[in-house]
Amino acid sequence: MATTLRQTATPALAHALSAAERGLPVFPLSPAKLPALRSPHRDEPGGPSLCRGECGRPGHGVHDATTDPAGVRALFAAAPWATGYGIACGRPPYRLIGIDLDVGPADGAVTPGPSRGPRANPLRDLGDLRGPAPDYLRESAPDSVAALQHLAFQHLFTLPDTVVVLTPSGGRHIWLTGPPDVVVPNSAGRLAPGIDVRGAGGYLVGPGSVTARGAYRLAPGTAGLAPAPCPRALLRLLTPPARPRHARDRPARGHGLVQFVLAAHEGQRNTRLFWAACRAYEHGFGDALTEALVDAAVRTGLNEREARATIASAARLTSGP
Incomplete structure (x- = not known):
């Protein structure tokens, strides 16, 4: 399998370079469609870092994306197992x-x-x-x-x-x-x-991946x-109009999302939790509602680790640049 992935990395790099030449910021992806490079901060004490590439090291996912050919080659050289590439959305010139x-x-x-x-x-x-x-x-x-x-x-x-x-x-x-x-x-x-x-x-998975x-x-x-x-x-x-984010509004909206999770039956618990977490983050109070959502998910039968991983996925999906 390792040999196959190394062989596949060459066309992946070629496709990524072609996209970069057209002004699309790219970075390497693994066969699972995830960023190929692990975070350089994963073993740091105190939990995950909020760095988005300011440290100068690769491994920040979509924030590594670049249109510079030398930068693209360097990213793929650091991830020779990459079989595809991601294209960062919302970035100039195409946004x-x-x-x-x-x-x-x-x-x-x-x-x-x-x-x-x-x-x-x-x-x-x-x-x-x-x-x-x-x-x-x-x-x-x-x-x-x-x-x-x-x-x-x-x-x-x-x-x-x-x-x-x-x-x-x-x-x-x-x-x-x-x-x-x-x-x-x-x-x-x-x-x-x-x-x-x-x-x-x-990000989107680029054609040719x-x-x-x-x-x-x-x-x-x-x-x-x-x-x-x-x-x-x-x-x-x-881009729906921003809703008021007064403190008095948050408990009511948050309460509804928590109740939505609590009403989940077996087979839909993860789906309901992910949906509720996405809505909470989209409206600006995801972090504030995390513990309540975790508690609700655990009460429906999910374990805490799985619940937190699902909420973290929702946070990544709905995060801004």
Whole structure:
């Protein structure tokens, strides 16, 4: 296996360098789609460091991302086992926004649809609102696609021709760009079920990456495209107005999230905890609610270590740059 990973690292570096040349900040990923380099602060006394690369050492995940070819080569040299690369969202010049559509079948297999020639852009039929999703989307469990179509119809926007990346599980990553004065947060399922958003502080797996589940590749018809500007109506959905954060508001909102976790049955405890933690962090009081969420999760049957790991994952997903 080690030999295979070393051989795969060469094309991963080549793809990463190509992306960096186009102005996309990149860093190496492991086959698990996680940052390939471990934190240099992992063994420091006093717990994890809040350093985001200021120390000058690699191992800070998305904060390592760079467009400098020498910097990219250095990162991959430090992680020769890397089989893919991440692209940092929210960073200039593109300020990338990733719309992650989970459209894979339950068994994780990809069901290919008929070829439609050079115009087979998954967004052209999705965005024009003139009919159902195309076969190559409809045959792959299209709940999130239908949800995005509904949002487009309801809020009167059309998805532009843009870069689309196909995931090994049958999903779609839609690449859009944001304006310099807008910060799009990361979110999981807030826009609609099955739709995650990668914004500031998040990253997308780049095309050409190889993971434990397979390869990421550009969708037919999108290879020659540049990321297109996010439609204004969709941008407003991705950046909801800030809610008041008065201290008196927090217990009520926090109480509802805790009750949501407490109502979890076996098989949904982790999912409910992750959802509640994401909502808490998105609204600015995740750290304050952590202990209450951990306590609620433990009362439903999760162990404390698992609960804290789930909340930490929610914090990473929704964190800003």
